[in-house]
Amino acid sequence: MIRLKNVVKTYADGEGRVYALDDVSLEVEKKDFTVILGPSGSGKSTLVNVMSGLDRCDMGRIFYDDADITKLKEKELVAFRRENVGFVFQAYYLLPDLNVENNIRMGANLVHNEDYDEIVEMLNIKDYLKRMPYQLSGGQQQRVSIARALAKKPKVLFCDEPTGALDETHGKQVLALLQKYQEANPVSIVMVTHNQGISAMANKVVRVNSGKIIEVSENDSVLSAAEVRWS
Amino acid sequence: MGGIWLSMVKRNRLNICGIFVIVFLTVALGVCFTETDQHMNRGLGELQELNLEDFSFFPNVTEEDIADCQGNYWEAAEKKALDLGKVYDFDWEKHEYTVIQDKGIMVRLFPDNRRMDRYKIVEGRRQQENEIMLDYNYAMANRLKTGETFSIGEEDYTISAFIVLPDMVSPIVDDTGKMYDKTTQCLAVVSEEKFKVYEDTESIHTIYSGIFRPSSKKETNAMKRDENFYLFMERDENPQIFSAVNSQINMNRIIMGFSMGILSSIAVLLVLITVSGQIKGEYKNLGVLKALGYTNWELTRKYMSYFFIVGIPALLGYFAGHWLAVPFYGLVFGNFSVPLVSGGVMPGNMLLFVFVPAIFFALAALLWAMFKVRKPALTMIYNEAGGAVHKLAAFRNRKVQKSGYLKGVKSILLFSKAMIFIFVLFSGFALGVQIQFAYTTYNMTSSIKELVLQEYNYENNIRFTEVQSDWTKYQGSLKYLCETVRLKAESGSEYYNLNLYAVGGQNAHMLDLRSKNGTAIDLQQLDGVVINQWMSMKYGLKEGDEITVLLDNEEYLIPVAAVSQSVYGTNLYVGKETAGKLFGLDSEAYNGIFTNDNTVSGDENVLSVTTKTEMGNIIGQSTDVYVILSVLLFVCGLVVGSITLTLSLAGVVQGNRKYISLMKVLGYTEKECNFTVINGYRAVAVIGFAVSIPYTIALCTVMFRMISINSNMAYPTSINIISILCCLLITVGIVEIILWIFRKKLQKVSFREIMEA
Ligand SMILES: Nc1ncnc2c1ncn2[C@@H]1O[C@H](COP(=O)(O)OP(=O)(O)OP(=O)(O)O)[C@@H](O)[C@H]1O
Numbered sequence: 001m002i003r004l005k006n007v008v009k010t011y012a013d014g015e016g017r018v019y020a021l022d023d024v025s026l027e028v029e030k031k032d033f034t035v036i037l038g039p040s041g042s043g044k045s046t047l048v049n050v051m052s053g054l055d056r057c058d059m060g061r062i063f064y065d066d067a068d069i070t071k072l073k074e075k076e077l078v079a080f081r082r083e084n085v086g087f088v089f090q091a092y093y094l095l096p097d098l099n100v101e102n103n104i105r106m107g108a109n110l111v112h113n114e115d116y117d118e119i120v121e122m123l124n125i126k127d128y129l130k131r132m133p134y135q136l137s138g139g140q141q142q143r144v145s146i147a148r149a150l151a152k153k154p155k156v157l158f159c160d161e162p163t164g165a166l167d168e169t170h171g172k173q174v175l176a177l178l179q180k181y182q183e184a185n186p187v188s189i190v191m192v193t194h195n196q197g198i199s200a201m202a203n204k205v206v207r208v209n210s211g212k213i214i215e216v217s218e219n220d221s222v223l224s225a226a227e228v229r230w231s
Numbered sequence: 232m233g234g235i236w237l238s239m240v241k242r243n244r245l246n247i248c249g250i251f252v253i254v255f256l257t258v259a260l261g262v263c264f265t266e267t268d269q270h271m272n273r274g275l276g277e278l279q280e281l282n283l284e285d286f287s288f289f290p291n292v293t294e295e296d297i298a299d300c301q302g303n304y305w306e307a308a309e310k311k312a313l314d315l316g317k318v319y320d321f322d323w324e325k326h327e328y329t330v331i332q333d334k335g336i337m338v339r340l341f342p343d344n345r346r347m348d349r350y351k352i353v354e355g356r357r358q359q360e361n362e363i364m365l366d367y368n369y370a371m372a373n374r375l376k377t378g379e380t381f382s383i384g385e386e387d388y389t390i391s392a393f394i395v396l397p398d399m400v401s402p403i404v405d406d407t408g409k410m411y412d413k414t415t416q417c418l419a420v421v422s423e424e425k426f427k428v429y430e431d432t433e434s435i436h437t438i439y440s441g442i443f444r445p446s447s448k449k450e451t452n453a454m455k456r457d458e459n460f461y462l463f464m465e466r467d468e469n470p471q472i473f474s475a476v477n478s479q480i481n482m483n484r485i486i487m488g489f490s491m492g493i494l495s496s497i498a499v500l501l502v503l504i505t506v507s508g509q510i511k512g513e514y515k516n517l518g519v520l521k522a523l524g525y526t527n528w529e530l531t532r533k534y535m536s537y538f539f540i541v542g543i544p545a546l547l548g549y550f551a552g553h554w555l556a557v558p559f560y561g562l563v564f565g566n567f568s569v570p571l572v573s574g575g576v577m578p579g580n581m582l583l584f585v586f587v588p589a590i591f592f593a594l595a596a597l598l599w600a601m602f603k604v605r606k607p608a609l610t611m612i613y614n615e616a617g618g619a620v621h622k623l624a625a626f627r628n629r630k631v632q633k634s635g636y637l638k639g640v641k642s643i644l645l646f647s648k649a650m651i652f653i654f655v656l657f658s659g660f661a662l663g664v665q666i667q668f669a670y671t672t673y674n675m676t677s678s679i680k681e682l683v684l685q686e687y688n689y690e691n692n693i694r695f696t697e698v699q700s701d702w703t704k705y706q707g708s709l710k711y712l713c714e715t716v717r718l719k720a721e722s723g724s725e726y727y728n729l730n731l732y733a734v735g736g737q738n739a740h741m742l743d744l745r746s747k748n749g750t751a752i753d754l755q756q757l758d759g760v761v762i763n764q765w766m767s768m769k770y771g772l773k774e775g776d777e778i779t780v781l782l783d784n785e786e787y788l789i790p791v792a793a794v795s796q797s798v799y800g801t802n803l804y805v806g807k808e809t810a811g812k813l814f815g816l817d818s819e820a821y822n823g824i825f826t827n828d829n830t831v832s833g834d835e836n837v838l839s840v841t842t843k844t845e846m847g848n849i850i851g852q853s854t855d856v857y858v859i860l861s862v863l864l865f866v867c868g869l870v871v872g873s874i875t876l877t878l879s880l881a882g883v884v885q886g887n888r889k890y891i892s893l894m895k896v897l898g899y900t901e902k903e904c905n906f907t908v909i910n911g912y913r914a915v916a917v918i919g920f921a922v923s924i925p926y927t928i929a930l931c932t933v934m935f936r937m938i939s940i941n942s943n944m945a946y947p948t949s950i951n952i953i954s955i956l957c958c959l960l961i962t963v964g965i966v967e968i969i970l971w972i973f974r975k976k977l978q979k980v981s982f983r984e985i986m987e988a
Pocket residue numbers: 011012013018019020038039040041042043044045046047090
């Protein structure tokens with residue numbers, strides 16, 4: 001479904017350039033649960049940003065089915081994101097002036113989805129719907145940001161450290177929920193994480209270091225969220 | 232300290248640029264107006280030291296008085312003046328001058344014999360035989376130099392000095408209302424002996440000047456009513472001395488007050504918003520630093536740098552205004568004959584316009600920051616905004632409808648950023664006020680000439696020295712009898728000099744009086760007098776009122792039959808027949824004509840000729856200042872208005888970057904983003920503009936009313952739809968351009984940069 005071919009992304013760094021992604025090629029299939037692992041600063045966030053059409057790469061191609069999104073104009077890219085992708089950011093990015101419900105609706109409204117109660121229930125944030133983001137803990141904010149992404153009914157969901165701020169119980173709850181959601185809906189999930197244990201849930205594991213993919217492995221059998229060894 | 236300051240300027244560079252320009256303009260304009268006013272006051276102050284008269288008068292010399300002096304009129308007048316001086320305790324002096332028309336120039340010649348109203352030499356030295364001293368304004372307008380020759384008729388004089396005469400601040404010629412023109416009219420002083428030569432050939436104008444003795448009770452009201460005075464006029468109501476110049480000073484002050492009010496409130500708001508924005512922007516950081524152990528003083532002291540941010544442009548503005556004040560003085564007061572005493576850099580003004588605002592804003596910024604950082608560090612880090620705003624936002628959040636989600640978000644954003652909201656609203660308002668004010672001023676000016684000249688269906692207004700009997704020469708003219716009368720004010724204590732025109736019925740069309748709505752006024756059909764708009768404003772009169780008029784020391788109660796649309800002049804019109812009934816004036820006596828003939832030149836019975844062209848010039852003279860001022864204010868308003876709008880809308884885009892970019896990431900189209908985040912403010916700016924319309928109209932009406940009452944002309948304000956539409960177009964245009972620029976800029980910034988900033 002998604003194919004990256006020789007993608008390069010650099011950042012200016014004083015005089016020189018940092019190769020955040022250095023000639024990366026990768027394929028993700030429909031309904032895949034892909035986990036991206038790697039040390040801090042290895043280029044994980046950059047990879048999902050580029051893959052999702054959030055950021056542009058310097059070189060290479062990115063295909064969604066047969067369409068090359070690197071060729072899209074800004075406007076078309078926006079339309080593409082609206083149709084296809086959902087995000088859960090490492091830093092939540094909730095909108096400070098909107099309460100929880102309206103933050104979720106920011107996603108739901110895009111696809112005229114009025115029926116996000118199930119998601120809210122699943123994520124266990126029903127009690128906070130009227131609260132403002134600053135009145136939530138980090139984990140609660142994380143769950144709101146997941147709800148916002150799911151309410152948009154994306155074809156591909158990109159999650160950048162969705163459990164980074166959660167303890168084991170809540171983290172596993174979130175993962176279980178994503179897994180359950182994927183079973184019920186035709187969605188591919190691409191998840192960045194530090195947590196080695198989570199990779200056991202994925203059918204594809206991508207290891208990144210210094211902007212390069214060093215290993216792509218496929219799991220034949222996957223664990224449920226409850227069975228994951230938390231680390 | 233320097234480093235912090237620089238980084239602070241850099242981060243807020245847009246706002247600080249705005250502060251620079253607006254503070255500069257505000258201070259420059261303020262200083263320019265203020266110093267102009269001060270120049271004028273100092274100039275007038277100097278005149279007071281020249282033994283300036285308290286009043287002008289002429290004794291009422293009766294037949295008996297003359298008989299007592301064996302038929303010598305002047306002796307009788309002198310004796311009467313002496314008596315009056317004893318009664319009311321004043322010193323007096325007889326002042327004479329003669330008017331000589333020569334080569335298109337009118338010279339008013341005075342003998343050098345004064346103790347009261349002494350001339351002041353601006354340049355040169357006192358005249359000796361065969362020398363002449365000319366008035367400064369004429370000399371400057373004609374680029375004359377001392378030592379050059381100036382001839383009157385056959386006589387050649389050497390110019391010894393340029394002078395100003397304190398009783399001729401605004402040298403209006405007699406009572407015809409003809410205004411002083413410094414290029415063709417000249418005041419001149421020669422020795423007494425030289426003056427004697429003219430006494431034989433020319434007619435001499437005489438007036439007495441009086442100064443109260445220190446012991447005097449200064450019973451001016453009693454003197455005004457005293458029959459023994461044929462004429463009595465205090466210097467403040469004398470158009471040649473203070474009345475005209477005072478009205479100009481008042482206008483200057485009113486316009487200054489108006490424009491300074493709006494400009495300085497913009498400046499104050501802008502600085503406060505910048506400070507507030509800066510505190511908000513780094514509130515989290517301040518919280519972190521506080522958590523790390525920095526003291527409040529260490530965190531906030533850099534806010535004192537607003538001393539320089541405000542002080543530097545204010546200082547530059549001071550010098551610009553100071554430098555502009557002299558030419559501006561020439562523009563506004565150029566027609567008055569007052570010595571220019573420019574006092575160099577004035578420490579008082581500098582203090583008021585530079586140091587006071589600089590210190591005020593530095594302290595305000597510091598105290599505000601201090602107030603904000605007094606909270607615990609954690610609160611500062613997590614709870615970025617204040618409580619009240621949040622409560623409002625939370626409330627608004629609940630109101631978001633199921634159907635109109637983006638609309639709901641739009642209103643949340645609009646109202647949760649109170650500062651930005653107010654700023655945008657005010658920017659639209661300020662732009663509207665300034666542009667419309669300039670526009671209204673301009674419109675008013677151009678309509679005045681029309682309104683005044685409307686009644687001139689004739690070219691010349693010819694006054695004869697006395698009642699004429701032979702009118703065969705003037706068959707096609709409209710005859711009138713003009714008498715000087717005094718209008719008794721409501722309070723009963725003050726009198727105003729007016730001209731009563733009792734107008735004949737033949738050729739009546741030549742005087743085309745019209746009421747405010749344009750309908751013709753038929754003088755002959757009315758059983759009262761016709762006043763004009765200015766008198767109506769000045770004396771608070773309307774149609775149907777009764778006024779008390781003094782004619783030859785008799786009081787008459789006269790109805791006001793109509794108000795004409797003219798806005799200038801002190802002429803009361805009345806039909807000849809009605810005049811006979813009301814005042815008992817001789818129905819056959821006429822002493823002047825409105826005419827299109829040019830046959831009168833050289834007729835020695837002619838007292839004065841006022842032409843339509845001249846009247847146009849007079850009006851032009853007093854309205855030109857406003858044309859220039861309105862252009863000035865327009866440019867200034869456009870600059871300041873655009874800057875405030877730019878800054879406020881920049882604030883909108885800046886303050887909502889997060890929203891715009893996140894929405895774009897999620898896949899909202901540009902149109903939806905604009906609708907949710909930006910379009911609301913476009914409406915707010917226009918609402919601000921809309922509010923400015925009634926405000927400006929009301930303010931202009933009040934202001935021009937004040938000016939009218941304090942001057943010799945009414946300044947009518949009218950609502951002009953076209954000008955309002957123009958202003959709206961300008962406002963909307965500026966808003967669109969600015970929003971477009973900022974959106975373009977925002978597109979270039981990457982998502983992560985925005986979110987992590
Ligand atoms: N805007 C930027 N400008 C310059 N360098 C950047 C920028 N963003 C990221 N980098 C660099 O690119 C590299 C990859 O960063 P990225 O955020 O993708 O790492 P990551 O794997 O997500 O790390 P983490 O696990 O800590 O989130 C890093 O070396 C980072 O310093």
